[in-house]
Amino acid sequence: NLSYRYKDFIIINPLMRGGIVPKSVTERLCDEGWLEVGYNLCHDCIEGRSSLITKPNVKEFLSEIAVFFGGDEAEHTFGCRAAQFAVMKTISEVSPDGVVLSDPNSHYSTNIAAEMCGLKVVESPHTGYPEYKVEVDSVIEKIEEIGNPALVVMTHADPYYGNLAPVKEIGKVCAEKEIPYMVNSAYTGGVMPINMKDLNADFLTLSAHKSMASIGPLGFLVTTYEWSRKVFALSKSKPDWTGRAFGKKIPNVFGCSIGGLPLVCAMNSFPYVKERVKKWDEEINKTNKFIDAMEDLGDIMLLGERPHRHHLLHFETPLFWEISKKHRRKGFFLAEEMIKRGIVGLHKGLSKHIKLSVYGLSDEEVSKVLEAFKEVAEISA
Amino acid sequence: NLSYRYKDFIIINPLMRGGIVPKSVTERLCDEGWLEVGYNLCHDCIEGRSSLITKPNVKEFLSEIAVFFGGDEAEHTFGCRAAQFAVMKTISEVSPDGVVLSDPNSHYSTNIAAEMCGLKVVESPHTGYPEYKVEVDSVIEKIEEIGNPALVVMTHADPYYGNLAPVKEIGKVCAEKEIPYMVNSAYTGGVMPINMKDLNADFLTLSAHKSMASIGPLGFLVTTYEWSRKVFALSKSKPDWTGRAFGKKIPNVFGCSIGGLPLVCAMNSFPYVKERVKKWDEEINKTNKFIDAMEDLGDIMLLGERPHRHHLLHFETPLFWEISKKHRRKGFFLAEEMIKRGIVGLHKGLSKHIKLSVYGLSDEEVSKVLEAFKEVAEISA
Amino acid sequence: MMIMENIRAHLGMKYNLVGVKILKEKPVDIEKPTRKLRYCEMVRKAANGEVITAEHEDIACPNAEVTLGFVEPVYVDIQPRISPAETKVVKVGPLDKIRDPDIILAILNPRQAMEVASIMDGLEAKFAGSMAVCGEATAKPYMEKKSNVTMLCGGARTFADFRDSDLIVGGPPEFFEELSKRISALSKTCVALCGCKTSDLSPRIIESFRKIGFEKGTDYFFGKVDGTNVRIYLNKDTHGKIKYITVHIPLRGVEVKAKEPLIVKKRGNWTDVAMTFGLGEAIDLNTGRGLKEAIMDILKKVSDSKVIAR
């Protein structure tokens, strides 16, 4: 069955909260007919690369993206993972046997991108249970131990605990040591203010469907003029017989990254994204209040740093684990009970730990979520 | 301005005709709320890779795709270009300094994928003006000259002239010589019947937004059990400190290729695609009639083989070139005059040559297109 | 200012271009630096985005006071320098924040300088390894209205944190405007059916054909001779080297009976009449010599053939 199962549900999956598309945008895309055809952006492509299209103005949009994040140049990619791949690819060419130093809370896409490019990942430690923080000193120590990593990667907000890494401090160190520095902002770019110049970052990787209120797959790679020539280098290949050339294509983004409906969507959502980023403090306040309320329910505790500085919340929930042991549906009961209450987003099968987010939810919706958890917590009784 | 400019136009861009989404599908996606959130497929993801999701049943869909094209296993990718990349990546690991033998009419994405993986492309010749055919003998000669290419690539229908390559004959040779063989079916898979076993192909690369009636970016790579273990090999990386492993992820498709709305769309369109493929002969008849009618307009001639066996048409049009020389809008007049008549899809700025397609257009629409060309041809008078 | 973006993007520059203004009168309201600075330090900060306005008393380096024209030299002359010494204020900042700069400075590495030199058909350099940022990169171009390259000086590398690989090209705005213009010209688009080049035919060959009235199609040439459509295709050998030239006449709806060396081929309701020559036999592609004659010869052969309407 192909029907969408969760229409009008409250979504609390932290993966998804930053990627909720404004209703006005989905309506516009549907009404105007943007879904009519696959290559919907190619009607007015003159130069042979989607990032150079001016009708609609993709080219200008990408410079706006670059400016908004404090960088010089941006290209759209097939998601943050493809942006990270482009960076790793570039690094693997500059330093063929280089070592990538990453924080230990990286998303798998960072490690897979490195693996795709034959780069080895070495991790700095975190502080362990219950905060799992990445501390400046331990990163610096690791940088010194490695000698000269080919690249330093910080996962701005990590996907395990929602901790913010010390991206500015590490950036300063990398700048001094002239080590290329990538900040993976898949979980932050589009929800909180970021300026990559302030961070001394050479590469900023972003996810439109994760944190920029867009459908996917779509991401962005923002970089500086110093690196753009390398990472966005144009094709040099020339097959022998025809002698054709593909001089506008960028191999690191597959020649042209198509864009299609996701790109149109992200362009439509961007004004909304720019506004919402200004309200990050309010979101963080709401989030910290929510944490307290959750912990008031009983045997529940937030992991990761506190006060919490990101919307991803990871709770340990012995309270629900106890219920699950006696429940007919075992570990599945929690997600299922929430779904019964119109709330979707808990990982199915897990009850010891839950990850969720109330980013962008109204006070009323947050109350509903809390109320639902409360009801489920009482199932045991 | 972000509005869609071509709603209710007749699209004749050959790139787009196979990617027109059935109205019932776009309506469904919009009505059900599939555009609500970026990671819309991840609600019921248990195993951590979109191709393993069973609600909706992506997993089953991918096996259906494999079966439909006569292969054993399929993964979805970020477009045909990413499928080709996965193949080239695999080949570059099996034969690090290998040479790829390609037909000379390949799409740039083939060459870029090879470039990304450090593979050199050598081309077999075509027959030149006016047919530009790829002949079996010249490919075989080249295979022998190279010795043992690491991969042979045939572009099933080429994007320049719409010629069909002798994919079956070459497949036989490759099978005999045990050379890995990829057929790039971006322009054919989803419009005409294809069975990769009949072609002796090891890899079939497909584009959902190009020829499978879907929004994009989305493609598929279909392969055999012999190759699937290599090309869809699971991640082996293990960062040193955490010792995490990403064992369900497939590096060659970025770990997980997300899917998102394009995949939901392709799944919805698939029953329609399966049906329309059966009507390929009718489409080809219509196309050849259209060619004659175009040539009746005056100094216009189809390039590529005849009778034509694919819907992409490339005409040389001295007729329009002559008009353009005296026209205020120069080379732009042709595309613009067609747009005035509700027909979009000619490359802007070109009038010596045009590429178009009437695939999937009703007789009435085809007449409208012809009528429009006729009117424009009379502008000189 | 698009110049800066354009140049930085093309060269892959880490730093901003620095605009320098030499003012002979002190503007009202200037924001002075909090401590004394060397001019090279100021430039380095400007390259990183700061705007700095300094009077004589804010300059920490005695040589720069002279080279920038705050004061005349006292005992021996120092060169290069801005003279007469009428400077009251020096303002530096990223180029997009300095209106009408007198001098522009680009901090480059050798590869970037090489590219500038190649785009501008050469760069002149006169440097002595002292008073470099203030004298060689600023005062000299200011006085001579010409660009100069400097490899910096000990002061700049020690006190202003310039890296070993840094050098500076200084010049008047006109120099950088021209550079930007030439860069834009480099990246002009090629209109083609896919945004890609479809052949490797050289401009010279294309020009030879144009001279005899043939226009390039995709990878062939088309034109009319005495009202008949003629196409010319340059055949390659199996290794991609142009070896032959085919003159091709497509005729619609007729039958043709022609003798060797003409080749007649049916293609649907088209009949192609063609003849292929080895290059060098009668035609020189680069000069176009013999081309017209060959075409006329074939056309004559065709018209001598039997053409039967269908």
Ligand SMILES: Cc1ncc(COP(=O)(O)O)c(C=O)c1O
């Ligand atoms: C930190 C981080 N990086 C990267 C990604 C992947 O982003 P995308 O889907 O755009 O490739 C995620 C998504 O969960 C993430 O949390």
Ligand SMILES: Cc1ncc(COP(=O)(O)O)c(C=O)c1O
């Ligand atoms: C032959 C061929 N291969 C590949 C592609 C690219 O397909 P995708 O956009 O799915 O990467 C095209 C698109 O024009 C094509 O014609």
